[in-house]
Amino acid sequence: xxxxxxxxxxxxxxxxxxxxxxxxxxxxxxxxxxxxxxxxxxxxxxxxxxxxxxxxxxxxxxxxxxxxxxxxxxxxxxxxxxxxxxxxxxxxxxxxxxxxxxxxxxxxxxxxxxxxxxxxxxxxxxxxxx
Numbered sequence: 001x002x003x004x005x006x007x008x009x010x011x012x013x014x015x016x017x018x019x020x021x022x023x024x025x026x027x028x029x030x031x032x033x034x035x036x037x038x039x040x041x042x043x044x045x046x047x048x049x050x051x052x053x054x055x056x057x058x059x060x061x062x063x064x065x066x067x068x069x070x071x072x073x074x075x076x077x078x079x080x081x082x083x084x085x086x087x088x089x090x091x092x093x094x095x096x097x098x099x100x101x102x103x104x105x106x107x108x109x110x111x112x113x114x115x116x117x118x119x120x121x122x123x124x125x126x127x128x129x130x
Contacts, residue, residue, distance in 0.1 A: 006034045008099035010090055020105030021073050035077040037070045038093050040086040059083060087123035095129050102128055
């Protein structure tokens with residue numbers, strides 16, 4: 001069996017993400033793995049937004065929310081907030097922290113929704129180092 005010493009777990013705080021976080025918690029408990037819970041602040045802002053002000057404020061609020069979320073759903077996990085395109089930041093985080101496994105849920109848009117919106121999980125699978 002492969003060694004999964006470090007699990008990178010992603011969330012967007014949605015109800016759909018929770019099963020992935022819970023699965024990661026159970027897996028980490030069984031394997032004794034270290035976990036890092038990651039949230040990516042999308043840096044695409046409406047044209048009228050003051051990105052210089054809004055993005056840092058969003059990151060601070062996201063970090064506070066992530067800490068509380070981790071305490072409730074993934075106790076003992078390290079937390080991290082990154083800004084950018086979710087799939088790019090998840091892949092970069094996995095590389096940076098040398099994660100052995102990325103655990104994430106999908107929204108389940110279905111085939112048409114995936115074509116229209118794209119799938120972060122699909123993009124991560126194609127580019128992840130683990």
